[in-house]
Amino acid sequence: MSVLEQGLGDSNLYSALKHAPVEIRDAEAVLMGRSSLATLIEHGRMAGQQALPAGAYMANIGLPTGTRLVAPLEIGHDGAVSEAATSKLLALLRNATQTTASVAVAGRAPAQAARQRSADRASAVFMCLFRGTSDFLGCQPVDEINLHDLSPTELATHAQGLSLTNRGQISLTMQLLQSGAPPWHILVPPGCTVSVLRQPDAARPRITMLLNVPLIDQLIALRSNGALSEAIGVAGTLHVADVLDIANSHPFAAIAAAYVLLRTGELSDAEQSIAALAEQCGAQPDLTILLAELCARQGHHAEAQQGFIKAAGQGLPLACTGLTYLVDRLSFYACAQGADGYAQRSVLRQALLAPERFALRCDYRMIFTNYTGAAPGKPGDEVWNRNAVPPPFEAIISRSTPTI
DSSP: OOHHHHHHTOHHHHHHHTTOEEEEEOTTOOEEEEEEHHHHHHHOBOGGGOBOOSEEEEEEEEOTTSOEEEEEEEEOTTSSBOHHHHHHHHHHHHHHHHHTTHHIIIIIOOHHHHHHHHHHHTSOEEEEEEESOOOSSOOEEOOGGGGGGOTTEEEEEETTEEEEEEOSSSOEEEEEEETTBOOEEEEEOTTOEEEEEOOTTSSSOEEEEEOSOHHHHHHHHHHHTTOHHHHHHHHTTOOHHHHHHHHTTOHHHHHHHHHHHHHHSOHHHHHHHHHHHHHHHOSOHHHHHHHHHHHHHTTOHHHHHHHHHHHHHHOOOSBHHHHHHHHHHHHHHHHOTTSSHHHHHHHHHHHHHHHHHHHTTOOTTSSBOEEEEEETTEEOOOOBOGGGOOHHHHHHHHHTSOBO
16 A cells, blocks of 8 residues: 555545646745656656655645645655655645545545536526625625626626626625535636636536736636646746836736746846836735745745735735745745744744635636635635525525526
8 A cells, every 4th residue: 555545544535636736846936847646755756757856845736626735845865755744745635635525526425416416507606796805804795785886896797697897996706606515706806807607517607807908818818728838938928018018007917917927037027027016006915925925036035934924914815826825935934944933933824824724725727816615704615505595695695696
């Protein structure tokens, strides 16, 4: 029996997880390579049998449920994953699969549950809107009763779904409710158009989002369709002047462009863009994260730690990439040997608690931060039951929220 199978203690769970994709990044968040979970745990190797040098890394694991798990990883001088890191990773996997019901994905769901899921797919999807994004404590609901007259939004219904354009100055949190599934929350930045389309053969509706800036929308479409090499080619045409020009009319699209520059462009271009945006757009989680990530890549780790702690206190970033940077960096610094004493590690771990709960329930195939949970600010996996809705909420649903 392999180390992974023995550690998970369940052959069905092992079968579901052994081929889970893993991204391995170094202390600077540079991608070192990709592997499968079994190959990494058993052999400490990446795809193509390339061995990892000894050192500390971060592993980003794609679970079968569509969520991702971020965990610290330590490779010893013998080329194997250390025993302590293996034990911690196995514990995190067991906990994550229990809370996200991965066991059912592994083939343990009975036929009755499968039939119920099939029935749920045909059920209506209800939408509610909330002003702002989560500060990890909650956000304010809009007046759903007057949803169609709400000035910051513009709503258009379609035969197969609906679309919504946020024409206000603040972000919205869109909540989708479908009986038999956890409520799904999606952040909608100002200027963004989101379409919710019916998918008869899927458990969830299809979500498409446009920022209404052609270059950025093209990058989003390429990434969403898995055309990564093409996306990198398009991103190579992006320069500092483009980012600053976009910022004049669409600040979040410019922030999205800055993320692209940081990941695919020259570091000097990213530095100029992010510094200019921070001055122009003010304090917000995405820019605080970008500034902290720059500090980390420049080797200024004390400043980077403070930046990520500050970002965690500002609330959810709008971009999934920002959430990934935030959780990865806080996790790494909290486990790093050089952390400034127990007190600092304690602060880092405390800062990590809230964003990690959202990150574990985020679908990273989407560009914008999203998560499941009973309500904004309360990430979780509790299933929504259409037949058990309290009367006040029933009135809101029946009288005002669009249904697809």
